[in-house]
Amino acid sequence: xxxxxxxxxxxxxxxxxxxxxxxxxxxxxxxxxxxxxxxxxxxxxxxxxxxxxxxxxxxxxxxxxxxxxxxxxxxxxxxxxxxxxxxxxxxxxxxxxxxxxxxxxxxxxxxxxxxxxxxxxxxxxxxxxxxxxxxxxxxxxxxxxxxxxxxxxxxxxxxxxxxxxxxxxxxxxxxxxxxxxxxxxxxxxxxxxxxxxxxxxxxxxxxxxxxxxxxxxxxxxxxxxxxxxxxxxxxxxxxxxxxxxxxxxxxxxxxxxxxxxxxxxxxxxxxxxxxxxxxxxxxxxxxxxxxxxxxxxxxxxxxxxxxxxxxxxxxxxxxxxx
Amino acid sequence: xxxxxxxxxxxxxxxxxxxxxxxxxxxxxxxxxxxxxxxxxxxxxxxxxxxxxxxxxxxxxxxxxxxxxxxxxxxxxxxxxxxxxxxxxxxxxxxxxxxxxxxxxxxxxxxxxxxxxxxxxxxxxxxxxxxxxxxxxxxxxxxxxxxxxxxxxxxxxxxxxxxxxxxxxxxxxxxxxxxxxxxxxxxxxxxxxxxxxxxxxxxxxxxxxxxxxxxxxxxxxxxxxxxxxxxxxxxxxxxxxxxxxxxxxxxxxxxxxxxxxxxxxxxxxxxxxxxxxxxxxxxxxxxxxxxxxxxxxxxxxxxxxxxxxxxxxxxxxxxxxxxxxxxxxxxx
Numbered sequence: 001x002x003x004x005x006x007x008x009x010x011x012x013x014x015x016x017x018x019x020x021x022x023x024x025x026x027x028x029x030x031x032x033x034x035x036x037x038x039x040x041x042x043x044x045x046x047x048x049x050x051x052x053x054x055x056x057x058x059x060x061x062x063x064x065x066x067x068x069x070x071x072x073x074x075x076x077x078x079x080x081x082x083x084x085x086x087x088x089x090x091x092x093x094x095x096x097x098x099x100x101x102x103x104x105x106x107x108x109x110x111x112x113x114x115x116x117x118x119x120x121x122x123x124x125x126x127x128x129x130x131x132x133x134x135x136x137x138x139x140x141x142x143x144x145x146x147x148x149x150x151x152x153x154x155x156x157x158x159x160x161x162x163x164x165x166x167x168x169x170x171x172x173x174x175x176x177x178x179x180x181x182x183x184x185x186x187x188x189x190x191x192x193x194x195x196x197x198x199x200x201x202x203x204x205x206x207x208x209x210x211x212x213x214x215x216x217x218x219x220x221x222x223x224x225x226x227x228x229x230x231x232x233x234x235x236x237x238x239x240x241x242x243x244x245x246x247x248x249x250x251x252x253x254x255x256x257x258x259x260x261x262x263x264x265x266x267x268x269x270x271x272x273x274x275x276x277x278x279x280x281x282x283x284x285x286x287x288x289x290x291x292x293x294x295x296x297x298x299x300x301x302x303x304x305x306x307x308x309x310x311x312x313x314x315x316x317x318x319x320x321x322x
Numbered sequence: 323x324x325x326x327x328x329x330x331x332x333x334x335x336x337x338x339x340x341x342x343x344x345x346x347x348x349x350x351x352x353x354x355x356x357x358x359x360x361x362x363x364x365x366x367x368x369x370x371x372x373x374x375x376x377x378x379x380x381x382x383x384x385x386x387x388x389x390x391x392x393x394x395x396x397x398x399x400x401x402x403x404x405x406x407x408x409x410x411x412x413x414x415x416x417x418x419x420x421x422x423x424x425x426x427x428x429x430x431x432x433x434x435x436x437x438x439x440x441x442x443x444x445x446x447x448x449x450x451x452x453x454x455x456x457x458x459x460x461x462x463x464x465x466x467x468x469x470x471x472x473x474x475x476x477x478x479x480x481x482x483x484x485x486x487x488x489x490x491x492x493x494x495x496x497x498x499x500x501x502x503x504x505x506x507x508x509x510x511x512x513x514x515x516x517x518x519x520x521x522x523x524x525x526x527x528x529x530x531x532x533x534x535x536x537x538x539x540x541x542x543x544x545x546x547x548x549x550x551x552x553x554x555x556x557x558x559x560x561x562x563x564x565x566x567x568x569x570x571x572x573x574x575x576x577x578x579x580x581x582x583x584x585x586x587x588x589x590x591x592x593x594x595x596x597x598x599x600x601x602x603x604x605x606x607x608x609x610x611x612x613x614x615x616x617x618x619x620x621x622x623x624x625x626x627x628x629x630x631x632x633x634x635x636x637x638x639x640x641x642x643x644x645x646x647x648x649x650x651x652x653x654x
Contacts, residue, residue: 048510155598185366186537190581190594197591212510219583219592242586256515258540260582262563265544270519272512275482 001075002036003206004060009033009069009315013279025280030057031230032069034306037174042200042207044221044238046214046253048276052230053210057176060208061095062086073174091121094167098179100159104151110137110162111147117169136165139197157188164195168203176208181216188260193219196306214241214257223312229279229287232306244313246320249288287317294319297319325355327376327394328531329416330334334391336370340494340565347373348557352629354636355548358525359446360532362546364539364578369537370555372422375501378533379418380408394571395499412426416445417492421504423484433460433487434472440494444488446490459490462527464520470572482513489521496528518545539582543567548635550574554600554610557629573636607639615641 010032015025029052037043045053051278058064060071062078073092075111081089097103104113111133118129134144140161151159160180165222167175177196181189186190197220199205211217218238226247234247245251259268274291277283286304289295298318306316325491336348348370355361365371374509376382378393380400392402395415403411419428428436437456441447447455453472460468463486476484485505492500506514521558522545534545542549542563549566551559551574559572571578577595597614607626612618621641629639 048512090362155327158596185579185599186539186578187366187595188498190583190592191596193583194591194594214511215585218585253512254585256511258511258514258518258538259566259586260539260543260579260584262543262546262567268515268544270515273516275480275510275513278421 001038002072003041003074004037004208005075006036006056006060007034007070007072009056009059009071010067011052011059011064012067020238027280028052029279029281030059030066031282032230033227033230035225035232035235036255037206037208039173039225040200040204040206040215042209042221044217044224045210045227046212046217046224047227048212048243048253050229050276050279051227052226054178057095057178057208057210061176062092063095071168078147091170092172093174093176094170094172095176095178096160096163096180098182100156100163100183101151103163104159106151109148109150110142110154113151113162114165114169118164119229120268121170132169133165136168136200139168139199140165141191143234145230145288149189155188156184157191160184160192161195164192164199169200170201172205174206174208176210178210179212180209182211182213191218219288228254230275231287231316232314233288233316234314235306245289246309247315247317248292248319252291252293288314323469327434328353328355328357328396329380329533330392330394332392332394334374334377334393335389336373336382336404337384337387337389339387340603345370345602346555346605347386347602348377349605351550351552351555351557353548353550353560354497355531355533357531359547360525360534360545362542362549363533363535363552363626364537364542364549365552366537368599368602369552371552373504374552375418375503375533375535378501379412380405395409397543410444411531413440413492414495415496415497416499416501417495417497418501418503419485419488419492419509423481423488423508424476426488427484429476431475432472433474433476433479434564436470437487437491440491444495454495456490460487460495462517462524463487463490465490482509482517485509485517489517489524493524493530497530499531499533500525500531501535504537505534506541507536507538514541521545539543539578544650551578556610556626556639558611558639559637560629561633565633565636569633569636571632571643572611572640573615573642576633577616601617611640 009030011030012026012028015027040188041139047053059066070077078089114133114136115129118132137144142161181192209217218241223236224238224241225232228249237246245254255271258278271293272291283290285301286299289299304316304318306314308314309320332352333350334348334450335350338345338347361369377388382388388401408417434456438452441452441455443598457468459473465486506517546563549563550557553574559575570579580593594612600610609622612622627639627641629637632643
């Protein structure tokens with residue numbers, strides 16, 4: 001049984017045409033996405049900037065209202081929850097953002113930041129809450145004695161740990177991690193990736209791990225979903241990524257990742273040219289066709305659907321499978 | 323045969339005088355670069371990479387100060403030139419591409435105007451001629467519709483296009499040295515791959531020496547001929563790219579290389595370096611990596627280890643590295 005299921009999710013934003021002038025143009029940030037996540041699983045969501053991966057994350061956490069489509073959590077529809085029901089859902093689904101600085105209130109102490117969800121949901125007495133905050137600090141590898149410090153006294157990596165502690169406070173089941181390591185230094189990145197990995201094992205968490213960094217995603221994820229211009233174009237088990245990825249975009253993305261081996265530098269070819277088109281007016285047919293090295297006539301005319309090519313492996317491409 | 327270096331930096335030391343004390347951003351570094359070659363300057367944020375590049379161009383302003391050192395370009399010392407002389411050198415002999423092209427382009431001038439201005443301010447050419455050269459440059463960096471682009475303002479371009487325009491401008495006067503400071507960090511991998519390819523092609527064409535500043539070891543492996551690893555304002559390892567990647571001598575380099583997730587190697591758990599880089603404020607004169615080092619011994623708390631050769635064209639600043647290497651070299 002899946003913990004989370006998303007069906008035909010769509011989010012369109014009105015595109016601004018300048019002051020007081022709506023153009024009727026719409027940015028199709030997420031344009032028909034279906035996916036599922038099992039309990040204890042990590043789903044990696046990769047794609048270039050502007051492909052809608054963050055919007056999808058926010059939709060799942062219900063920080064954004066979908067234009068259409070449905071979201072199920074534990075088989076219960078949560079798409080239009082509101083008020084107290086939505087508040088209750090927040091205990092189960094949490095989110096960690098990319099920028100650890102801007103997602104913490106600079107005028108709150110660490111103790112009050114991490115304790116806020118506890119106070120908000122009245123989890124235990126004051127003293128018990130304080131105890132829990134210390135415990136959380138320890139869980140994420142921070143010194144519990146720093147409980148009354150302010151965010152500016154911490155480094156980026158430590159701030160991200162505070163964000164993680166806050167997300168963990170209510171013992172959630174699902175955490176959406178939106179580029180949690182992208183703004184951190186190389187040596188700190190691995191610390192946080194390893195922390196997320198340990199926490200998952202310890203608390204039986206499920207993650208949706210959003211990143212543009214394929215290597216980081218493949219380190220944590222069980223399955224990987226590749227997004228392009230608001231659509232998922234391929235979903236496959238992480239282990240099959242290198243050998244099995246067959247959507248031309250997924251392969252191009254893989255080829256573009258620099259390999260930390262100087263002997264391999266001339267084996268590489270740039271496959272994908274140009275940049276993603278404007279999501280307000282995606283190209284007809286397959287959205288990737290203008291950049292696709294293998295595009296044919298059918299790709300310009302008909303939009304491919306995401307279909308299973310083998311168990312657990314779905315691709316949306318005319319050139320693959322049927 | 324190794325050629326004469328176009329750029330030689332010797333004992334560069336840049337400090338910032340702050341209320342809290344002296345920040346040693348660059349702590350006596352030396353390196354040399356040949357024409358047409360690329361030096362990858364790697365390190366984490368705050369290790370002094372960017373201050374190094376600004377120092378080379380004489381762009382350090384108070385409270386910053388270049389304490390000592392030499393930057394030899396074509397045989398003369400850049401650090402002893404007057405501001406007026408420096409203006410002649412910047413752009414013409416040595417130029418710079420920053421990480422964020424939006425903040426380094428003038429937002430109220432068109433791309434064309436900015437490139438033309440660069441050319442005219444250094445060379446005695448007519449505006450029409452400069453314009454023709456600008457068009458040619460935009461084509462060379464792989465931008466479509468150069469005529470149209472000349473009339474565009476920076477905000478009308480995408481990040482990748484802006485960075486290409488920046489590179490066009492930086493190469494407008496065929497400088498001998500190009501400093502590229504995290505040129506692709508803000509871009510998507512697909513665009514990064516295109517820009518790196520372009521940069522390499524232009525390098526061959528103009529025989530430019532490139533100092534590539536980055537924190538991404540993948541980019542270094544892809545581009546650099548030589549690597550200098552910086553930690554807390556010092557170069558801790560310096561050598562040929564293959565040598566450094568395959569036989570890293572400094573524990574920091576080894577840890578950095580091990581902490582990069584590889585796509586093709588599925589491993590259980592990546593090792594990570596404990597702790598975080600030190601503050602550069604009032605930095606003590608000893609090995610800066612000591613508090614985080616997994617192989618430190620008592621001797622390491624002595625004075626700062628000098629950069630010493632462990633193999634031909636490979637230098638490491640670590641007491642342990644030399645020992646380990648010496649033990650390996652000794653016949654059993």
